[in-house]
Amino acid sequence: MNEKRSEQVGVRARGGSLAPGSVVGDGRYRLLAQFGIDERAGAHLWRARDGQLRRDVALTLLVGDPADAESARAARRTLERAAHAAKFNHEGVARVLDVLSLGSGITSGEGLLGVVVTEWTKGTDLIDLVAERPVVPLTAARMVQKLAEAVERAHHSGLVLGLDHPQRLRLTADGTLRLAFPGPLPDATLRDDVKAIGAVLYLLLTGRWALPGGPAAIPAAPHAPNGRLVPPRSLVPAVPAELSSLAVRTIEDGGHGGIRTSAAILRALELAAEAEERTQLINAAGVKPDSDGTIWTTKKPVKDKARRRKLALGVTVLVVAAVGILAWLGMLAISFFQDNPNSGPAINVAQPTPTAGPPPSTEAPPPSPTNPPPGQAQVGAAVEPSSAAVFNPDGDGDNTSRAKNLIDGDPGTTWRTDQYRQQFPTVKRGVGIIVGFDNPINLAKLNIQGGSPNTVVELRSADSKNPDLESTRVLGKATLNGPSTDITLPQPQQGQYFLVWITQLTNSSGKYQSQMGELTFLPAQ
Numbered sequence: 001m002n003e004k005r006s007e008q009v010g011v012r013a014r015g016g017s018l019a020p021g022s023v024v025g026d027g028r029y030r031l032l033a034q035f036g037i038d039e040r041a042g043a044h045l046w047r048a049r050d051g052q053l054r055r056d057v058a059l060t061l062l063v064g065d066p067a068d069a070e071s072a073r074a075a076r077r078t079l080e081r082a083a084h085a086a087k088f089n090h091e092g093v094a095r096v097l098d099v100l101s102l103g104s105g106i107t108s109g110e111g112l113l114g115v116v117v118t119e120w121t122k123g124t125d126l127i128d129l130v131a132e133r134p135v136v137p138l139t140a141a142r143m144v145q146k147l148a149e150a151v152e153r154a155h156h157s158g159l160v161l162g163l164d165h166p167q168r169l170r171l172t173a174d175g176t177l178r179l180a181f182p183g184p185l186p187d188a189t190l191r192d193d194v195k196a197i198g199a200v201l202y203l204l205l206t207g208r209w210a211l212p213g214g215p216a217a218i219p220a221a222p223h224a225p226n227g228r229l230v231p232p233r234s235l236v237p238a239v240p241a242e243l244s245s246l247a248v249r250t251i252e253d254g255g256h257g258g259i260r261t262s263a264a265i266l267r268a269l270e271l272a273a274e275a276e277e278r279t280q281l282i283n284a285a286g287v288k289p290d291s292d293g294t295i296w297t298t299k300k301p302v303k304d305k306a307r308r309r310k311l312a313l314g315v316t317v318l319v320v321a322a323v324g325i326l327a328w329l330g331m332l333a334i335s336f337f338q339d340n341p342n343s344g345p346a347i348n349v350a351q352p353t354p355t356a357g358p359p360p361s362t363e364a365p366p367p368s369p370t371n372p373p374p375g376q377a378q379v380g381a382a383v384e385p386s387s388a389a390v391f392n393p394d395g396d397g398d399n400t401s402r403a404k405n406l407i408d409g410d411p412g413t414t415w416r417t418d419q420y421r422q423q424f425p426t427v428k429r430g431v432g433i434i435v436g437f438d439n440p441i442n443l444a445k446l447n448i449q450g451g452s453p454n455t456v457v458e459l460r461s462a463d464s465k466n467p468d469l470e471s472t473r474v475l476g477k478a479t480l481n482g483p484s485t486d487i488t489l490p491q492p493q494q495g496q497y498f499l500v501w502i503t504q505l506t507n508s509s510g511k512y513q514s515q516m517g518e519l520t521f522l523p524a525q
Contacts (some may be wrong), residue, residue: 018044025105025115028052029059035125036167040213045167045181047120058094060116060183066102075113077186082116085159085182092150093161093179094118121180124171127217130207134236137243140204141273144197146176148269151193152262160184164196166203167215197265198250205232205239210251226466241418242272245428275421378525379444391434391499393469398431406433406519411449416515417505423512424503432501435519436465440496444524446487450517451480456504459487462497472499492524
C-alpha cells in the first residue's frame with residue numbers, strides 16, 4: 001500500500017496528473033493548455049479558466065512531493081517572492097492575482113506545493129516566434145528594451161522577476177515581450193535577471209538559448225573551444241556588431257566589459273537600437289557606406305547631352321587657365337635665377353680647407369632606437385614577429401585577413417578596425433593585434449607607424465596566442481599622434497606573445513575607426 005502511494009506521489013511530482021480539464025486550487029481553476037515546464041523549479045506553466053470570475057488566467061504550478069522538506073522550502077520561497085511581486089505594476093509583467101500554498105487553497109492530495117495565479121497574456125509563445133527564423137535585429141532590440149524597462153523598475157523596488165526561462169515569456173499583440181508566468185527561483189538574484197535579458201536578446205537574434213536549464217525545444221547556444229559564448233554575429237552575419245557584443249557581454253560573467261546592471265543594459269539597448277535605426281534610414285534613402293566609411297550614392301548618373309557639353313566646355317576653360325598660370329610661374333622662376341649686374345657684388349662663401357675639420361660638438365646626440373635618453377635601456381635591432389592575428393574577445397575580429405600587413409615591413413600596407421557607430425567600451429571592450437615570436441624576446445620598445453590620430457592603445461604581455469583579456473598584463477600605453485609613435489617600457493619585459501590593444505578609436509564625424517601601418521618590436525641590447 002505504501003509503495004503504491006509513493007508511486008502516485010512520484011507521478012504527480014512530475015506533473016503526470018495534470019491534464020487539460022483537470023481542476024486545481026479547490027476546484028476553482030480548470031486547466032486548459034500547457035505552455036511549458038521550467039524543470040529547475042518543477043514549475044508547470046498552464047493557461048486555465050477561473051470558474052468564479054469566468055476569465056482566463058495563467059497558472060505557475062509548483063509540482064512536487066510535500067514530504068520532501070527541501071522541495072517544500074524552495075516552493076515556499078518562490079511563493080513569498082511572487083506574493084511580493086503582487087504589488088508591482090508594469091506592462092512588461094503580468095499582474096499577480098493570487099498565491100496558493102499548502103493549506104491555503106492547495107491540498108496535499110493534489111501533488112502541488114503551490115500555485116501562482118496571474119492575469120492571462122494574449123499573444124505568441126516565444127518558442128513559436130523563433131521557430132522558423134530569427135527576429136530582425138532592430139525589432140529584437142526594441143522588444144527586449146521594453147522587457148529591460150520592467151526589470152529596471154522592479155530592481156529599483158527590490159524585486160527579482162525571474163525571467164530566465166523563455167517559456168515564461170510571451171509576445172503581446174502590440175509587439176512587446178511580457179513575463180507571463182512570474183515565479184522566480186528561490187535563489188535567483190538581480191544578476192540573473194540581467195543575464196536573462198541578454199539571453200532573450202541572443203534567442204531572438206539566433207533562435208538559440210544561452211543559459212542553462214532551457215527547454216528541449218530550443219537548441220543551446222554554442223561555445224568556442226576556450227569556453228566563451230559564440231557571438232550571435234558568428235551565427236547570423238546580418239546581426240549588427242553592437243547587438244552581438246551586447247548580448248555576449250550581458251550573459252557572460254567576469255571581465256571589465258561585462259554588463260551587470262539593468263540600468264546599464266537598458267542604456268546600451270537604447271544606443272544600439274538608435275544606431276540600427278539610423279542604419280536602416282540610410283539604407284532606405286539609397287546610400288551605402290564604402291569600406292572606409294565614405295557614403296556614395298547608389299543612383300546612376302543621368303545621361304544629359306546638354307549637361308555633358310557644358311561640363312566639357314568648363315573643363316577646357318580650366319585647363320587653359322591652368323596652363324597660363326604655369327607658364328607665368330615658369331617665367332618668374334627663370335628671371336629669379338638669372339644673374340643681375342645691378343644687384344651688387346657677388347658674395348664669396350668660404351669653403352673649409354681639406355685639413356680643417358668641423359669644430360667638436362658640445363651637445364648630446366638626439367635620442368634614437370640605439371641611443372635612447374638617459375635612464376632607458378639600450379635597444380638593439382628590430383626582431384621580426386612570426387605571426388600577427390586579430391584579437392577580439394567579444395566577436396570574430398576586425399579585418400582578420402589584413403592583420404599580417406602590420407608585420408610585413410611596409411608601413412604603406414595597413415590594417416584597420418571595423419567602423420563602429422559608438423566608441424569603446426560601449427560596443428565592446430576593445431580590439432587588438434596579438435603578435436607572436438618564434439622564441440621569447442626581451443622587449444624594450446614598440447614603434448607604431450601609420451596610426452590613426454587620437455587612437456589610444458595599450459601594449460600588453462600575453463601567455464599564449466589566444467589568451468583571456470583578463471590574463472594579459474599592461475606594459476605601456478600611448479595615444480597615437482603623427483606618423484610614428486613609440487611605447488618605451490620602463491624596464492625590458494621578457495615574453496613570446498604581445499598584445500597591441502586598442503581601447504579608444506579615432507572619431508571622425510561620429511564614426512569610430514582606427515588603423516595602423518607597421519609594428520616594430522625593439523629588444524634590449
